[in-house]
Amino acid sequence: MEYINLNAQYKRLKPQIDANIQRVLDNSSFILGDFVGEFEEKLAKYVGVKHVISCSDGTSALQLIYMAYNIGRGDAVFCPAMTFIASIEPACMLGATPVFCDIDEHYNICVESLERQIKRVLSEGKYTPKAIVSVDFLGSPANYDRLEKIAGKYGLLLIEDAAQSMGASYHGKKCGSFGDIAATSFFPSKPLGCYGDGGAVFTNDDDMYRLLLSLRVHGKGKTKYDNIHIGLNSRLDSIQAAVLIPKLAVLEEEIEKRQMIAKKYDEAFGERFIVPRIEEDSVCSYAQYVLCCRDEDERGELQQRLKSADIPTLRYYPNPLHLLPVFEGINTYGENLERAERYAKCSFGIPFSPYLEKDEIERVIGTIIL
Ligand SMILES: Cc1ncc(COP(=O)(O)O)c(C=O)c1O
Numbered sequence: 419m420e421y422i423n424l425n426a427q428y429k430r431l432k433p434q435i436d437a438n439i440q441r442v443l444d445n446s447s448f449i450l451g452d453f454v455g456e457f458e459e460k461l462a463k464y465v466g467v468k469h470v471i472s473c474s475d476g477t478s479a480l481q482l483i484y485m486a487y488n489i490g491r492g493d494a495v496f497c498p499a500m501t502f503i504a505s506i507e508p509a510c511m512l513g514a515t516p517v518f519c520d521i522d523e524h525y526n527i528c529v530e531s532l533e534r535q536i537k538r539v540l541s542e543g544k545y546t547p548k549a550i551v552s553v554d555f556l557g558s559p560a561n562y563d564r565l566e567k568i569a570g571k572y573g574l575l576l577i578e579d580a581a582q583s584m585g586a587s588y589h590g591k592k593c594g595s596f597g598d599i600a601a602t603s604f605f606p607s608k609p610l611g612c613y614g615d616g617g618a619v620f621t622n623d624d625d626m627y628r629l630l631l632s633l634r635v636h637g638k639g640k641t642k643y644d645n646i647h648i649g650l651n652s653r654l655d656s657i658q659a660a661v662l663i664p665k666l667a668v669l670e671e672e673i674e675k676r677q678m679i680a681k682k683y684d685e686a687f688g689e690r691f692i693v694p695r696i697e698e699d700s701v702c703s704y705a706q707y708v709l710c711c712r713d714e715d716e717r718g719e720l721q722q723r724l725k726s727a728d729i730p731t732l733r734y735y736p737n738p739l740h741l742l743p744v745f746e747g748i749n750t751y752g753e754n755l756e757r758a759e760r761y762a763k764c765s766f767g768i769p770f771s772p773y774l775e776k777d778e779i780e781r782v783i784g785t786i787i788l
Contacts, residue, residue, distance in 0.1 A: 419769050419778050421730040422607050426773035427672075431664045438660035451656035457663050458618070464666060465584075465594040467620045469627040472654035473634050476581045476603025479617035480551070481508030482652060483599050486629050487575055489514050493548035494539045496574075498527040499738040499758035501553040504603075505579045506739065515545050516748070518740045520755045523695050525708075526560040527552050529568060531753060536572050538751040549575040554583030554593050556734070557609060557703030558696050562588055562596040569597070577601070580620075582705035584610035585673040589699050594620045604662060609676075609703040610669055612658040675772035676704045679779060683707055683768070686783040706734050707770040709786075714763045720786060721766055727785045732767045 428435065442451060454472055462470040473479050489495065491513035497506040499518040506516045517539055520531040532550065539547050550569055552560045560578075569576035576597030580586075583593035584602055586609075594600045602608075604616030619630055629647075632638050637647030680702070684693045692710035696702045711717040721731045738758040740750050768782055 419729055419781070420771070421732055421767070421769050423769075423771045423773045424606060424611070426771070427665070430773075431668065434664035435661055438663065439657055442656045442660050448656050450653050451659070453656050453659035453663060454654050457654075457659040457666070460663065460666055461618065462620070464669070465592045465620055467595050467600075468622040468624070469620070471619045471621070471627065471630040471634060472659065473617045473619065473652040474654060475615040475652075476601060476605060476617035477504040477508060478634075478650060478652040479601035479603070479619045480504065480577070480579065481511070481650065482619055482630055482633050483577055483601055484509045484512050484514070484549075485633055485649075486626060487549065487599075489548050489575075492546055494545035495548060496527075496532055496535055496550045497739070498553055498555070499740050499755045500525060500735065500761050501555060501579070501739065502581070502735065503739060503742065503744075504581070505551050505553050509549075509551070514548070516739070516745070517545075518738075518748070518750055518753070518755060518758075520753065521555070521757050521761065522561075524558050524560070524697055525555045525694075525761060526558065527565070528757070529561065529564045531755075532565075533568055535751055535753055536568070536574070538753075540572075542751075547572060547574055549577055550597075551577045551579050552597065553579040553581070554586060554703075556694060556708055557583045557586050557705040558694060559583060559586050559588035559593050559700045559702070560596075561697055566597070575599075578620075581605075581617075582608060583703050584608065585669045585676075585701075586703035587701045588697060593703070599623075599626065604658065607705075609673070609705050610662065610665060612661045612665075614655065614658055616654050616658040616662065618654075672772040673701065673703060676770075677701070679770065679772070679774055680704050680707060682779055683770075683783070686787060690787065704770060706732070706767040708734060708765045708767045710761060710765040712764070717764050717766055724768070724782075724785055727781070729782055729785055730769060733762075733765070734767045736762055738762050
């Protein structure tokens with residue numbers, strides 16, 4: 419059994435994917451070719467935003483955003499303590515200071531913790547609060563009603579890190595359309611993944627769109643060789659767009675299948691473990707399905723049992739950001755980040771994909787619930 423069965427999806431979409439890749443090879447248009455433009459348009463329509471700027475990966479998508487908004491030295495960026503480092507890494511690279519916040523019961527940034535941290539940074543006066551990066555962790559949309567209010571109250575930029583939440587929605591609006599600007603990743607295992615690295619930025623702002631188009635190609639001006647900004651080389655390959663177009667066409671159907679499988683898992687595990695809790699009137703894309711155990715020992719014992727039965731599991735993620743070696747000694751402003759720490763210790767992901775077979779689901783359940 420695979421942790422995420424990408425091959426089953428490929429088998430289903432093989433004729434379209436193979437034909438599209440062949441077209442790229444025949445046209446020799448490998449970077450930012452026709453497929454890229456077509457994919458950007460289709461994704462913008464699907465998510466419900468004016469512009470999609472595809473790029474080389476999700477980390478670069480976030481870097482382009484931090485660069486476009488001039489975030490750097492002296493700025494504080496607020497980030498959940500439980501996410502992948504890429505949510506905040508590009509801001510750190512630009513010289514900004516990360517301020518970690520605890521997570522809520524949905525495993526997303528806790529609004530109360532966020533507000534406490536903003537107030538502490540303001541009263542210390544060393545850094546300027548600049549942006550909040552909100553992650554739809556595991557594909558579960560964050561509470562954008564509350565986050566938009568907090569961002570507005572303190573005049574902060576709200577960035578949605580939708581790397582794990584393509585296909586998810588909050589109050590009828592698709593993830594990728596929240597905050598001032600959003601980013602996603604097309605890493606192969608993501609709900610909308612390609613066959614290599616890929617990412618995108620989402621914006622409704624025409625000026626921001628033009629700036630991002632320039633930044634993703636070395637800060638180009640009218641042409642590639644009259645550069646007007648310091649930018650990046652962050653373009654999406656045509657082959658990746660050729661793969662993503664047929665995958666986007668079935669995303670909605672896959673999201674429905676993900677709901678059905680998650681429901682079966684919820685029913686089987688809901689009494690024994692903490693299962694994913696989704697915001698009201700929201701749809702989760704279940705980039706991962708994670709069980710949270712009573713304690714570290716129970717988590718370890720279950721992972722071992724599943725391993726012996728040849729069922730893969732994954733700790734996603736085993737460390738909160740503030741405990742990573744790279745952030746050793748970072749100022750956490752005395753905030754208690756215990757929910758992020760507990761999540762890291764006690765949780766693990768089990769096999770999940772829209773292509774998980776009935777007998778596989780039963781085997782996972784039967785191995786966990788004895
Ligand atoms: C929450 C989050 N942000 C950012 C990224 C970075 O995306 P990429 O791996 O495409 O650079 C990832 C991907 O792993 C992610 O999960």
